Amino acid sequence: MDVPLYLRPRVDPPLASLLGAAPFLHSLVDALGSPLNVLLPETIAENAERFRAVYRRHHLTGRVYFAHKANRSSALLRRLAAEDPAHVGVDVASPAELRHALGCGFTGDRIMATGPKDPEFLWLAARVGATVNLDSLRELDQLAELVRTYGLGRADVLVRLSGFESVDGHGGAGTRLLSRRSRFGTPVREVETVLSAVERHADAVTLTGLAYHLDTTGLAEKGRALERCVLLMDECRARGLAPRAIDIGGGFGVGYVADAEEWERWTTALSEAVLGGRPPLTWRGHGYGLRNEGGTVRGSVALYPGHRPHAGPGYLDELLSLPAPVLGRAPGTLLLEHLHDLHIEPGRALADQCGLSLARVLDVRPTGEGPDQYLVRLGMNAGDVSLEEHGVLVDPVLLPRGGPEDGGQGPVGVHLVGNLCLEADLITRRLVFLPALPRAGDLLAFVNTAGYAMDFHAHRAQRQPLARTVAVVGEGDSWRWCMDEDYWPITHPGGKPV
Amino acid sequence: MRYDSITEAIGNTPLVRIDPAVHGLRNIDLYAKLEMLNPFGSVKDRPAWHMARPHLEGAGAGEGTVVELSSGNTAKALALLAGMHGLRFKSVTNRMRVPEIKELLLLLGAEIEELPGRSECLDPTDTDDPLTHFHQALSEPGSTYLHTDQYFNPRNVEAHAAGTGPEIVKDLDGRAPDWFVACVGTAGSSTGVARVLREHDPDVRVLGLVAHKSDFIPGIRTIDEVHQVGLFDPATYDTIESVTSGEALDGMLTLVRRCGILSGPTGGAAYQGAVRHLRDADSALDGSGRRETAVFIVCDRAESYLSYVRARRPELLGRAVRGHTLASLTEDDVRAEALSVGVEAARRRIAEGDPGPLVVDLRSPHAYAALHIEGSVNIVDELFEELVRGGLPFGKRTPVLLACPVGEKSLRYAALLTRMGHPEVRSLAGGIVAWRDAGAPLVRE
Numbered sequence: 001m002d003v004p005l006y007l008r009p010r011v012d013p014p015l016a017s018l019l020g021a022a023p024f025l026h027s028l029v030d031a032l033g034s035p036l037n038v039l040l041p042e043t044i045a046e047n048a049e050r051f052r053a054v055y056r057r058h059h060l061t062g063r064v065y066f067a068h069k070a071n072r073s074s075a076l077l078r079r080l081a082a083e084d085p086a087h088v089g090v091d092v093a094s095p096a097e098l099r100h101a102l103g104c105g106f107t108g109d110r111i112m113a114t115g116p117k118d119p120e121f122l123w124l125a126a127r128v129g130a131t132v133n134l135d136s137l138r139e140l141d142q143l144a145e146l147v148r149t150y151g152l153g154r155a156d157v158l159v160r161l162s163g164f165e166s167v168d169g170h171g172g173a174g175t176r177l178l179s180r181r182s183r184f185g186t187p188v189r190e191v192e193t194v195l196s197a198v199e200r201h202a203d204a205v206t207l208t209g210l211a212y213h214l215d216t217t218g219l220a221e222k223g224r225a226l227e228r229c230v231l232l233m234d235e236c237r238a239r240g241l242a243p244r245a246i247d248i249g250g251g252f253g254v255g256y257v258a259d260a261e262e263w264e265r266w267t268t269a270l271s272e273a274v275l276g277g278r279p280p281l282t283w284r285g286h287g288y289g290l291r292n293e294g295g296t297v298r299g300s301v302a303l304y305p306g307h308r309p310h311a312g313p314g315y316l317d318e319l320l321s322l323p324a325p326v327l328g329r330a331p332g333t334l335l336l337e338h339l340h341d342l343h344i345e346p347g348r349a350l351a352d353q354c355g356l357s358l359a360r361v362l363d364v365r366p367t368g369e370g371p372d373q374y375l376v377r378l379g380m381n382a383g384d385v386s387l388e389e390h391g392v393l394v395d396p397v398l399l400p401r402g403g404p405e406d407g408g409q410g411p412v413g414v415h416l417v418g419n420l421c422l423e424a425d426l427i428t429r430r431l432v433f434l435p436a437l438p439r440a441g442d443l444l445a446f447v448n449t450a451g452y453a454m455d456f457h458a459h460r461a462q463r464q465p466l467a468r469t470v471a472v473v474g475e476g477d478s479w480r481w482c483m484d485e486d487y488w489p490i491t492h493p494g495g496k497p498v
Numbered sequence: 499m500r501y502d503s504i505t506e507a508i509g510n511t512p513l514v515r516i517d518p519a520v521h522g523l524r525n526i527d528l529y530a531k532l533e534m535l536n537p538f539g540s541v542k543d544r545p546a547w548h549m550a551r552p553h554l555e556g557a558g559a560g561e562g563t564v565v566e567l568s569s570g571n572t573a574k575a576l577a578l579l580a581g582m583h584g585l586r587f588k589s590v591t592n593r594m595r596v597p598e599i600k601e602l603l604l605l606l607g608a609e610i611e612e613l614p615g616r617s618e619c620l621d622p623t624d625t626d627d628p629l630t631h632f633h634q635a636l637s638e639p640g641s642t643y644l645h646t647d648q649y650f651n652p653r654n655v656e657a658h659a660a661g662t663g664p665e666i667v668k669d670l671d672g673r674a675p676d677w678f679v680a681c682v683g684t685a686g687s688s689t690g691v692a693r694v695l696r697e698h699d700p701d702v703r704v705l706g707l708v709a710h711k712s713d714f715i716p717g718i719r720t721i722d723e724v725h726q727v728g729l730f731d732p733a734t735y736d737t738i739e740s741v742t743s744g745e746a747l748d749g750m751l752t753l754v755r756r757c758g759i760l761s762g763p764t765g766g767a768a769y770q771g772a773v774r775h776l777r778d779a780d781s782a783l784d785g786s787g788r789r790e791t792a793v794f795i796v797c798d799r800a801e802s803y804l805s806y807v808r809a810r811r812p813e814l815l816g817r818a819v820r821g822h823t824l825a826s827l828t829e830d831d832v833r834a835e836a837l838s839v840g841v842e843a844a845r846r847r848i849a850e851g852d853p854g855p856l857v858v859d860l861r862s863p864h865a866y867a868a869l870h871i872e873g874s875v876n877i878v879d880e881l882f883e884e885l886v887r888g889g890l891p892f893g894k895r896t897p898v899l900l901a902c903p904v905g906e907k908s909l910r911y912a913a914l915l916t917r918m919g920h921p922e923v924r925s926l927a928g929g930i931v932a933w934r935d936a937g938a939p940l941v942r943e
Binding site: 059061174175176177178179180215216217218219220221230231233234237238250251253260264267268271272275295296297298305327328329333334336337338339 | 600604609610611612613614615616617618711712721722725726727728730731861862864865867868869903904906930931934942
């Protein structure tokens with residue numbers, strides 16, 4: 001066997017010390033079953049503070065909104081609700097999320113309603129004084145109508161824009177920055193129409209800002225959109241509107257893999273395997289989007305960039321510091337000089353290091369293909385940790401029952417399969433290397449699943465148990481835990497006041 | 499030398515020996531093939547002309563657009579060639595990371611389409627792959643695109659098999675060198691030259707250089723990226739090694755400062771990679787009485803890469819500090835020497851002062867135009883810094899109130915002007931933000 005191709009996870013404290021408490025985690029799974037989700041609500045507050053530090057560095061005001069859809073937990077939401085209302089809010093994308101946010105202690109003025117909205121969602125958002133991030137002109141008309149019909153207070157709205165690439169279309173020489181098409185928001189070329197509608201509905205809505213969300217890791221595209229919004233804010237002011245905020249959405253990213261070299265070695269090996277130059281790294285030689293055409297690799301790799309030099313707050317800092325294409329100054333400076341608030345909506349990045357998903361090892365057997373390869377069946381399925389769905393490649397951490405064994409066995413390659421009676425139910429298609437062969441009864445901990453990967457795609461197919469979720473809080477050398485729905489930031493788990 | 503067209507000046511580039519005192523190899527003669535001396539400035543002039551020629555010479559005037567996936571030298575050559583033949587040129591790329599090259603392309607009249615970044619939220623159903631769109635557009639019926647397709651076009655290789663390779667053999671008096679060293683971009687030059695050299699001498703050893711995976715060297719691909727190149731065949735190379743941008747810059751500096759060869763970083767990478775690799779072979783030749791020769795390619799020139807150098811080795815381009823600058827002030831100096839004034843007091847001074855202060859807004863003109871304190875003048879900070887280098891920009895009897903967004907930058911300038919002898923300079927505490935938050939009026943014009 002080659003050198004094992006590890007992709008070991010980045011584990012920061014306090015998650016690292018939680019992983020060190022294997023007996024505690026085993027006792028949780030013994031009591032609550034496999035799979036089990038564990039959340040660290042303190043960490044999400046620390047992450048919000050890291051984003052705030054970037055705001056301070058650039059002297060910017062505005063809110064960090066947690067994109068609720070990244071995780072359905074109550075504990076995370078309640079912990080954020082306890083933060084400074086001027087600094088932290090929540091972004092909800094459904095009526096249920098809105099009700100949940102209210103129930104967790106967010107007042108309406110700290111809530112932003114995004115995504116496509118039906119009348120019930122619009123009415124409740126306006127009723128509680130949430131800011132409505134308008135997806136379309138039709139939504140604006142609908143909202144204004146509801147405000148008038150039901151005698152609600154004027155609703156704060158942001159206009160979400162898209163299609164930034166088409167704005168500087170040109171006939172001859174020039175640069176055009178292509179962007180992936182989005183189905184959300186109003187194309188920038190139609191901004192005139194929306195602003196006219198905002199003016200027409202002035203009795204029912206107040207424009208508080210402009211918004212965009214681009215699904216890209218490209219800083220240049222985002223920088224261009226941000227600058228374009230600064231220019232448009234000026235047009236709004238010239239029309240007598242008084243917007244204050246630019247909402248730049250999320251997409252700041254998370255680094256899942258600790259070591260850049262491991263990531264690079266693995267992705268290089270993937271190309272080589274696709275070309276047939278080495279044994280497959282995946283179940284049945286899956287290429288993650290790459291294919292071999294006559295000895296040349298074609299296609300693009302459909303994987304989340306596992307190791308990234310700049311993620312989360314670092315990415316935001318970089319975005320705010322890059323010179324903008326038209327006005328020349330950095331976006332951070334532009335926002336500050338124009339007196340605009342900055343709103344952001346990180347989902348994944350705010351939930352970084354906030355949780356892990358635990359699964360019991362049920363069965364271990366040889367694949368029958370290679371002498372050193374095994375199938376490891378887990379008490380969990382691909383829906384419980386949607387690593388494949390999101391292209392996240394990272395090794396689980398092995399937590400042996402009763403501590404490490406005699407050792408001496410060395411690294412071993414395993415395929416992780418789920419508990420569904422489906423050939424396709426693989427926890428990951430990758431051949432995973434573990435430091436030792438696990439045994440039935442051991443736990444595998446999937447780290448950093450709180451953002452989108454925890455129970456985003458969990459389902460009741462085949463009546464397998466859905467993961468329960470607990471919140472844990474470190475206390476000296478030990479941990480306290482409670483069910484997610486029982487967590488409140490003002491009391492220790494168990495009810496004792498903090 | 500008299501030519502009817504600039505295209506006749508492509509090729510026949512010099513082969514120049516590198517002084518052994520510079521590279522330190524005792525038994526190997528190292529030669530640089532100066533492809534930078536092609537008329538459009540790079541090794542890519544050859545394949546660009548060879549690939550485009552059949553299309554261009556047949557094309558009617560002003561019909562269609564030449565397109566290529568290129569971030570640099572191929573685009574440059576094709577843009578010039580297209581322009582000569584009355585055609586347009588479009589470059590599609592997501593690798594246009596060197597601003598000078600981009601601006602040069604715009605100057606040549608090229609259109610640039612930059613591909614989007616990677617998706618942050620993975621969408622497995624995504625069919626919106628821009629490259630797919632690109633190829634669909636090319637194959638639409640009635641399309642007037644001429645795609646030179648440098649990564650797959652055999653004429654890319656042929657240009658070197660017919661030109662670069664034979665020129666090297668001719669200049670070495672009919673012999674192939676023992677070593678050939680090339681950076682791998684499209685793999686065109688390495689494949690074409692290697693083919694010709696091996697026809698002369700099957701024992702030629704070919705060293706291919708790729709960029710270190712997480713690094714960026716213009717014009718060189720990383721080990722993963724070369725597998726995506728249709729012309730790349732691992733069998734061409736006896737060895738493939740990676741070089742870092744640091745090594746590329748080291749090599750470039752040696753060529754520029756000690757050899758009089760105005761090479762860009764790719765040539766630097768080829769030189770540094772060659773010397774690194776040949777050191778062992780050189781030792782092995784000690785005492786054998788044999789001499790060997792090695793050839794590497796200097797593919798383009800230094801001028802286009804100043805920002806690349808500035809980003810990685812700013813000290814190489816450092817300018818001496820002159821005059822009064824903010825950099826000369828410590829935090830303690832600022833605290834000790836700067837005076838600030840709150841919004842209320844500032845408003846009183848503006849209304850009642852005799853004379854009232856000259857309010858200087860240090861923000862960008864666009865921000866100033868959007869909203870500013872009535873009667874203020876706008877001198878953007880970058881300009882202001884240049885101004886005060888030469889001396890005080892206003893008389894000492896004019897009181898001055900400096901304003902920036904939050905009162906931080908203006909405080910530093912207030913300290914500097916005070917140090918320069920102005921008796922009455924204040925910084926607006928909390929800046930325009932505090933002014934706005936206090937409900938004081940801001941106007942737009």
